[in-house]
Amino acid sequence: MELKRVVITGLGALTPIGNTTDEYWQGLVSGVSGAAKITKFDAEKFKTQFACELKNFNVEDHIDRREARRLDPFSQYAIVSTAEAMVDSGLNVENLNLDRAGVIWGSGIGGLTTFQEEASSFASGDGTPRFNPFFIPKMIVDIAAGHISMKYGFRGPNYVTVSACASSNNAMIDAFNLIRLNKADVIISGGSEACVNEPGVGGFNALKALSTRNDDPKTASRPFDVDREGFVLGEGSGALILEELEHAKARGAKIYAEIVGSGLSADAHHITAPHPEGLGAISVMKQALAEANLSPEDIDYINVHGTSTPLGDIAETKAIKNVFGEHAYDLNISSTKSMTGHLLGAAGAIEAIACIKAIQNNIVPPTINHFTDDPEIDNKLNFTFNKAQEREVKYALSNTFGFGGHNTSVIFKSYED
Amino acid sequence: MSDVKSKVMSIIVDKLGVAEDEVNAEASFTNDLGADSLDTVELIMEFEKEFNIAIPDDQAEKIQTVGDAISYIEGNAK
Numbered sequence: 001m002e003l004k005r006v007v008i009t010g011l012g013a014l015t016p017i018g019n020t021t022d023e024y025w026q027g028l029v030s031g032v033s034g035a036a037k038i039t040k041f042d043a044e045k046f047k048t049q050f051a052c053e054l055k056n057f058n059v060e061d062h063i064d065r066r067e068a069r070r071l072d073p074f075s076q077y078a079i080v081s082t083a084e085a086m087v088d089s090g091l092n093v094e095n096l097n098l099d100r101a102g103v104i105w106g107s108g109i110g111g112l113t114t115f116q117e118e119a120s121s122f123a124s125g126d127g128t129p130r131f132n133p134f135f136i137p138k139m140i141v142d143i144a145a146g147h148i149s150m151k152y153g154f155r156g157p158n159y160v161t162v163s164a165c166a167s168s169n170n171a172m173i174d175a176f177n178l179i180r181l182n183k184a185d186v187i188i189s190g191g192s193e194a195c196v197n198e199p200g201v202g203g204f205n206a207l208k209a210l211s212t213r214n215d216d217p218k219t220a221s222r223p224f225d226v227d228r229e230g231f232v233l234g235e236g237s238g239a240l241i242l243e244e245l246e247h248a249k250a251r252g253a254k255i256y257a258e259i260v261g262s263g264l265s266a267d268a269h270h271i272t273a274p275h276p277e278g279l280g281a282i283s284v285m286k287q288a289l290a291e292a293n294l295s296p297e298d299i300d301y302i303n304v305h306g307t308s309t310p311l312g313d314i315a316e317t318k319a320i321k322n323v324f325g326e327h328a329y330d331l332n333i334s335s336t337k338s339m340t341g342h343l344l345g346a347a348g349a350i351e352a353i354a355c356i357k358a359i360q361n362n363i364v365p366p367t368i369n370h371f372t373d374d375p376e377i378d379n380k381l382n383f384t385f386n387k388a389q390e391r392e393v394k395y396a397l398s399n400t401f402g403f404g405g406h407n408t409s410v411i412f413k414s415y416e417d
Numbered sequence: 418m419s420d421v422k423s424k425v426m427s428i429i430v431d432k433l434g435v436a437e438d439e440v441n442a443e444a445s446f447t448n449d450l451g452a453d454s455l456d457t458v459e460l461i462m463e464f465e466k467e468f469n470i471a472i473p474d475d476q477a478e479k480i481q482t483v484g485d486a487i488s489y490i491e492g493n494a495k
Binding site for chain 2: 064065066067069128130132133134137
């Protein structure tokens with residue numbers, strides 16, 4: 001059976017540096033940081049008191065109050081970015097075969113805010129169970145895909161993938177494969193996360209995963225810098241409309257890019273630490289190149305996982321050098337997490353959008369906050385430090401890795417008929 | 418308006434997202450105010466919290482309208 005081709009025909013972004021795709025891209029190319037003191041709760045007693053929160057976002061501007069109350073923030077963000085992507089795609093649900101229209105979403109954690117509220121309410125009571133009937137359906141991580149399907153009437157494949165910070169890449173890869181296998185015409189994919197709350201910050205702090213640079217949040221996410229000391233927690237959502245090529249052409253859709261390769265692996269090593277030589281990362285990049293029938297020299301840009309943790313950035317750099325050899329020095333590499341923070345299960349989605357916009361505009365967004373080279377990281381690699389660079393981008397590769405040792409890689413290609 | 422009545426109405430307005438003038442004694446939660454079965458469970462739970470009462474399931478099933486809720490609570494509130 002001949003595999004179908006899969007293109008991207010709609011984008012939606014709700015991020016700490018921009019509440020729409022255009023604002024997000026403007027933020028990326030101008031190199032702004034989304035980090036600031038936490039406003040969602042009093043973080044005074046927390047080791048980390050800042051995060052990359054959404055700015056000027058009022059859910060009731062997008063979703064009516066009654067509906068919004070039934071949605072955990074991670075689902076609210078999903079609905080909002082999906083609405084932008086659907087409008088952007090020009091899809092008219094009345095002209096779709098809804099049985100072949102699906103939703104495959106990603107989230108690392110799901111409704112943590114809802115869980116916290118309900119468990120706290122029970123713990124502070126006299127033991128009488130007074131759980132809200134919406135508790136479970138607000139909290140469960142699959143519900144985001146369920147809500148999106150109900151909004152648009154999409155009756156095709158529907159679920160959420162969970163692989164911590166790799167979740168939305170897993171979602172896009174599943175969507176890519178289902179369309180290639182002719183099981184759907186259109187799939188809404190992407191991811192959302194909403195963990196800037198007490199258990200989110202406290203839990204990642206306990207893991208020593210977060211930067212504690214409270215005196216200067218905007219420079220805290222500094223991937224590949226010698227003084228990096230953890231990631232900056234972010235929240236938000238990214239949505240992408242994946243569509244079978246002929247289906248997109250038949251309706252005269254605007255085509256942003258094509259997905260041509262993917263890789264999936266596990267480190268099988270440690271719950272949070274990456275394999276020191278990046279074995280799982282090497283594997284996914286090689287798989288993606290092979291699936292796309294590309295040689296390493298074809299890749300122009302890598303949007304790295306690059307979370308600004310001491311071990312992760314070194315392992316990923318080693319993996320890139322292993323896979324790309326001499327071409328590693330000709331690549332543009334950047335970690336847009338230096339600006340957005342780490343959106344966990346939504347990272348793959350918003351970084352896919354960064355790759356697609358880089359292809360569209362031939363501009364590589366920067367890795368901001370570079371001050372001092374790390375002697376353990378090859379400084380001859382081009383990390384696109386501090387300023388965006390112009391470069392013709394035909395192929396962009398996006399890595400995401402998750403706690404648990406999950407690795408994913410996706411290759412986007414500029415669209416040619 | 419009695420205290421119970423005004424509290425019940427404000428809970429309904431808040432939870433069901435309906436306009437205050439739609440909430441009259443005859444209004445049925447499901448037929449007139451757009452509630453589904455989960456919404457009605459949530460309303461009962463809010464009434465229990467607000468008025469510090471326990472509404473047994475067999476009684477809760479009989480509370481179908483705004484007026485039913487007000488009279489049950491007036492008859493059972495501590």
